[in-house]
Amino acid sequence: MSTTDRRSAVPATGRGRSTGGRRIVAALSVTQTIGYGVLYYAFSVFLRPMTAALDASGAQVTAALTAAVLTTALCAPLVGRWLDAHGGRALMTAGSVLGTLAVLAWSQVTSLPQLYGVFLAIGVASAMVLYEPAFAVIVNWFDGNGRANALLALTIVAGFASAVFLPLTGLLVDRYGWRQALVVLAIGYGVTAIPLHACVVRRRADPAAAARPPAQRADLVRAAVRGRPFWLLVAAFTAHSGAVATIAVLLVTYLVRLGHPPVFAATVAGLLGVLSVTGRLVTTGLRRRWSAAPVAAAVFTLQGVGALLLPLAGRTVAGAIGCVLLFGLGFGVGTITLPHLLAERYGTAAYATLSGRVAMFSVADRAAAPLAAMALAQAAGYGWVMAAVALACATAALALLAYHRR
Template sequence: MTSNPTMVRADPAVDGHHPHGWRIVAALAITSTVGYGTLYYAYAVLLHPMATTLGASTTALTGALTASVLAGALMAIPVGRWLDHHGGRALMTCGSLAATALLVAWSQVHTLRQLYAVMIGIGIAGAMVLYEPAFAVIVSWFTPDRRATALLAVTIVAGFASTIFMPLTGLLTERLGWRGALLVLAAVHGALTAPLHALTVRRPPHAPATTAPDASTRPDHHQRRAIVKAAMRDARFWILATTFIAQGAATSTITVHLVGYLASRGHPATFAAVVAGLLGVLSVTGRLILTGARRRLPVTTIVAVVFAIQAVAVLAMPLLAGTRAGAVITVVGFGLGFGITSLATPALLAERYGTTAYATIAGRLAAPVTIAKAAAPLAAAALLHTSGSYQPLLGAVAACCALAAIGITSRSGSTLAHRAIDRRNDRP
């Protein structure tokens, strides 16, 4: 009885102690913070000044942001494929330069059509520079024992993007007007992101192949394609997609409609806005909980518990949110899961499919999830208009969270990356 000697390393990440890997983490923490702050969070601050200047409704301008998010979702798949084949340096540098130019172009728009065109471009550029490509670079550099810490570092820093850039954008708008504010933000973005991506991001120095003397240290196109095909045929992938679609729809719906709901319960607008602002801080809290608890429990167990807490918190809102203390308690319960998927997704995908084709698979997962996040608040608004009450909306959000809690616990089989490569090696 002989063992199979053809064992190809499916996870080519290098030693988590490699010093340049941590330099990349530091660089991506900065670029992700600046990217989200300038390309996404600034829009909310500039919404009303732009509406006044352009003579358009805030609803029409909000549609431009939705178009931007959808464009980014559609770009996730080709971006993921590029990252697996070519790495992130050229892609992220070009995306940073394009985003900087688009911020300048944004400052010069005079019609709604021009704004939509610029925001679609920003969505495409954002897909090249924000979390998804950053995570793909980090996953390729770090082994599983260090990967969670590296991802946590980026998401914790970037979690304060709104805290930094929304007040900054407001101050710049007061001093310079919204066009001048965008020019300053473009200068900040260009000065920080493009150089950091160009000078820091690179492919990892992969460890040598293990036992097969003819195995390449760098996976070839056929290995990647085999792993991606196996993933697309894997029921677990589609269960995971459904899970994150449901949870993404729930979080985006609460984000958009929470202030309105709390106001409908008789709370002042200022209090409602402050409580809603807790979601950003709680997203960091949830990530810390996941990173600390995963040393003792499986990631799926932790995430399922958090999603279940979200469902309970939303169901409790009609009973508790009428008081200030109850509103805070329920929002805290929901907010614990607000940013947890940004860490859970890389962990689950890398565990299940390895890192050889990680970016391609992550892009195929990100596309439908991002579309759901963009569409869910609009569907929720339609439901709210039809029913005239927040009860059906909250019920739908709670159901989505419960579905996500159930879906995340579904597990089956061994790592598909190894199985797909082994099948290829077994061919005559």
């Protein structure tokens, strides 16, 4: 273990670990909320003014965000290997610096190539600072129910990122213009995330892990990826990620097409964020009595039913709300279920590496699925899109049930 690792590592037992754990969860809750708000959700508010300023189409500008998400997916395996070998402190601090500089550069772009270059940097930064590395830090620090509670607390707080940053960004754009708004957001992110990652994030001291050579960790990864259970997890969470992303992008548009006023459609879609918190709370409670995989499979099945019923019942107010309620209960369940399943089956020594392998597929599908859904909607109609979403949820549920049997 290097000198830096010794300084940042904390003993695995005693009050120091408990206090340090609470500080880590609190710090990461703040940095994840601000990180998702600035690096991801704020983009939708900037879309219209950027389109006008760059003299580009909405599709051309939106392609920048798609490129960022795909870059995050490509970086995930490398980030995972680093986290397993070195922990999250240096990586997340460097990612915060990169994210701050990238958002500042975003405020100065004058052409599409510059915008795409900035968002490639944002994609790299996102891989270094958002959920995957944050979960790896928590999985390394906590065990058992403590881990479940820590992940739940983190995702509940961060789940309000869109609710906070969409209106906040709108106010900044309205008052200062989009370029100055980005400068404000960049500075706010930098002065918050950089010191919190540098000063609070720690790695739990584990003598057994410190003595484990990198080759042994690589053997653990190879053994995992050669087995069918790992690929069942990949299939489940890739399919589910695509379904969730599709609904997130297309729900408002589809509700309007079903005859609902835009304000009603946006309000109902806004329930997804609140319901994601509810779903996480319910799932965590049920997991204390039943295994995580069947619980998540049941929730994913309910989501599929909600998507399948939306074309049939969604023209009425009650039907639309009911279908969104069914789908929304599982909106954030995948986020907290995957870390539990990976750590439960494979341990924590190579958790981040394996999580990065899964993320490479699931995050890429998060970027690609809405584009494919838009094409399907134009070719065959939104009813077929909802059927495809239901099929993806069913696929995820069946994969988790097959995983549970092995």
